Amino acid sequence: MDTNALILSSDYARLGKDSRELARKCAAGELRRIRHGVYVSEAVWRDLKPWDRYPLLILATATTLRTRSVFCLESAAALWRIPLLGAQKVVHACTDDPAGGRSKPGISRHRISASGSEICERTGLLVTSRERTVLDLGALRPFEHAVIAFDHVLKPDAVTGLPPLDKDSLKLMASERYSAAAARRIGTALDFADPNSGSPGESLSRAYMFLGGFPIPLLQRGVVDRKGFVAYLDFEWGAERIAGEFDGLVKYQKPEFLRGRTPSEVVIAEKKREDRIRATGRRVVRWTWAELRDAETFAAFLIAEGVPRLPLRATIPGVRARKGQPPSGAG
Structure with a gap:
């Protein structure tokens, strides 16, 4: 920044x-x-990029505040480089005011009591710790938002170099710091979280599969043919021989995915890869952000593609899916 x-x-x-x-x-x-x-x-x-605009907006907001504030929720997540669902325009800060503090246009105050080890300095700003940040998201935000955050922090962060967080430690902290209802919401998302998720788009896909009552596929399964290794699949429904592939389009834009190739060369390589996957007897189903607009749209897409639904649809009491947008900061 x-x-x-x-x-x-x-x-x-x-x-x-x-x-x-x-x-x-x-x-x-x-x-x-x-x-x-x-x-x-x-x-x-x-x-x-959209994910770089929001941290700058947070810094701009900090310069307008009379006292040094502790940023929380999506704002803290952005400064920790934890991916978020959708473009962010509101800055979130803590307050210990029982009435919730004074919010004003562009900044929302939350009665979140954080102190000691739960407050860190990040890029010159005070923020809630990584642990507290993702737990707050799990307690206060929809299931799919929490899954994106938990999937990310349960593995080493390739961008920041930060180590993974421990799932059991997060559960213990949730039981000690939150109400029973909030701890249950956090626990549901944490139990579902999987560090093998390859991107925020894949995390959102999985969360919508759960909310839509679909069997949860295996992640990052390796495929081989007579020539050797072919690819790791984003998703695989083994019994149905269906390979699911989320295409966030970043592989055609970001240098780390292009690896010196032109976008057209990447498209050709992807086509050859998919042909080899199909040759193993698997049917390939691809989707993009358009299909992830919301849980209902994605469910209709999967049904049309022949992905079976479970007899009983899984639900999370008190939690409903909301419309999805590409996470800021990832593909």
Whole structure:
């Protein structure tokens, strides 16, 4: 996060400059106002990925607050680089005010009591710890949001280098810090979480499968043919010989997936890979973010593709799925 990208009207005033110049540049399309009195170059903002815009928005919000705040929920998750479902526009901060504190446009205050080891500094800002952050998401957000977060933190973070969190330790913390109902919600998502999930899109797919009453497939199963190793499958329903593949499209855009290849070369390689999978007798079912718009849309897609439903649909008391959007920060 480039903290130098922010332009503060208060800095202009201290330097004896006319802060109205910022408004003029904003009107001319040179700057974008992302918080009251906080601007960023329009070109810089345009070039930022959605998952990089939100941390900058959090920092911009921090500069407008009179006291140093502890950021929580989605805001803390973003600063820990934990993927989130959908574009984020509201910044979340803790308060110990029994009434919930004062929220205002763009910032939501939550009565979350965090202290000591549950508060960390991240990129110069105070945030709830990784453990507290994902548990809060599990307690306060829909099941599918929690699954995305838990799947991510249960494995080593390749971007930040942070180690995986321990599932049993998280369950113990949930039992000690949350109400019985919240601990049950957390436990349901934690029991379902799987570090073998390859991406947030795969995590969301699995959560929607559960909510839709579908059998949960095996993850990252290796496929071999007479020539040798073919691929690891995102999902496999073994009895039905169905291979499920989520295509988040990042493999056609991000350098770490392209690995020196052009997008067209990646498309050709994917086609050859899929042909070899089909040759093993498996049927390949592919989907993208369009099919993951919400749980009902995805269920209809899987049914149309011949994926069987379980006789009794699994449900989570008190938790309903919400419309899905591509997680910020992942494919």
